[in-house]
Amino acid sequence: MDKTLKKIALIGQPNVGKSSLFNRIANKRIAIVSDMAGTTRDIRKHEIEIMDRKALMLDTGGIDETNDAIFSNVKRKAIETAKEADIILFMVDGKNIPDDKDKELFYELQRLGKELALVVNKIDNDKELERLWEFFEFGIGDENLFGISVSHNRGTKNLFEWIYQHLPVNLETVAREEAEALKKQREEDFDFDDEDYSSEEIENITDDNNKEVDENKINVAIIGRVNVGKSSILNAILGEERSVVSPIAGTTIDPVDESFEYKEKQITFVDTAGLRRRGSIEGIEKYALMRTKEMLDKANMALVVLDASRELTDLDEKIAGLVDEYGLGTIIVLNKWDENMDTFQKMEEEIRRRFRFLSYAPIIAVSAKTGRSIERLKEKIIEIHNNYIQRIPTSQLNRVIEEAVSRHSLPSPNGVYLRIYYTTQFDTRPPRIALVMNKPNLLHFTYKRYLINYLRDNFNFEGTPIHVIARGKNDKMGDEEYLERDR
Secondary structure, three states, X not given: OOOOOOEEEEEEOOOOOHHHHHHHHHOOOOOOOOOOOOOOOOOXXXXXXXXXXXXXXXXXOOOOOOOOHHHHHHHHHHHHHHHHOOEEEEEEEOOOOOOHHHHHHHHHHHOOOOEEEEEEEOOOOOHHHHHHXXXXXXXXXXXXXXXXXXXXXXXXXXXXXXXXXXXXXXXXXXXXXXXXXXXXXXXXXXXXXXXOOOHHHHHHHHHHHOOOOOOOEEEEEEEOEOOOOHHHHHHHHHOOOOOOOOOOOOOXXXXXXXXXXXXXXXXXXXXXXXXXXXXXXXOOHHHHHHHHHHHHHHOOEEEEEEEOOOOOOHHHHHHHHHXXXXXXXXXXXXXXXXXXXXXXXXXXXXXXXHOHHHOOOOEEEOEOOOXXXXXXXXXXXXXXXXXHHOOOOHHHHHHHHHHHHHHXXXXXXXXXXXXXXXXXXXXXXXXXXXXXXXXXXXXXXXXXXXXXXXXXXXXXXXXXXXXXXXXXXXXXXXXOOOEEOOO
16 A cells, blocks of 8 residues: 555544445445444545546544444544545535534544545435535535535536545556556466477566566455454554454454555555354345455455354354465464463364365464464464465476376376376466376376475475466466366
């Protein structure tokens, strides 16, 4: 996340349409939209682009005077966010007359001396524009007062133009999508048509295939059952309170992106909403479950958080299975270790028995409450990321695979002689390795398992799955018929 971007804070009482406006500006469904007041509880951040100018949009929880612990925390965070922002959009409900609570908060924001716009939502037609006159009593000029209807997309153009005028000119080109498209095209076109390729030629092709990847950016998804301490772990790693923490199950509703730099790496955490059993999901948490897979799709590493103070369940296995499905670098985090002092060996054996598909993932016992092993967890994130993005030279891969075959010969199904011509790694995140051979469809999965284990014995692939593809010389890259995941 670019720290030089101007920040725009979106503030207002619950249910005035902030999340809908946030989605409209972001041009995608980032926030969760619901008629239930108080849906947004955390501060979400998202880079936006209005024409050629970029900014960082901050969507805060609704301000509501209440004794409820969660909303009191949300109000404090909203004010703190406004102080950090460069531009403030204060949103009110145009269906209601201005109330004293809105005025008091608006004057408090006005004293901050920031660029401030009063956004009156739910002005659905021209006749309702007359209600805007009532909001001039806030003491704001008409150039900073905007009557809009997010649901009908009325008046938003003028608001976007106002925001655009207050953003600095951004000379950077948007080349990331083009680079990704180019990378995808190269993967589709990449082919071992010529059996006379040398190791050096293969190496040049595969290195060029991945050169657009930014190896200094790590996207980490935090997943686990409800109330296992995902938000607390996020706060402990960041060293400050970023996500609203509450003992009430399901406090985290929307995913919250938080970035920080550590050892020259930019680590972005995605604190996903708590997962519950599908049959017991009610109201807004149904949307949160839908968002979880989207966030995993953006991540390249996952922290699978388990509660050391409670027994493992089938739901823990299902959630962990999502990580395997998306092929992410993985660390299994045992939280609340201070509440259960049973031997680590006993707990580890139970995890390995249930999570055989994550046999490559290290297990770290931590306590978000006391900070135990949090630094070790941060170190391990860097280490696993390096394993996840590493590329093994073709010459070394061929040497190891040849050694493996000499120790345990290739099978001969129905008398058919199998031969591996050469081996090369054609992609990373996770490592994807091609076995170029004569009869790829006859290579049994058990032998692939043997080769994967042999690779792990010779190279450091801790925390990362390995995808092996047995393919013929004329198979195009992208043919998934022979894909074998490391499971």
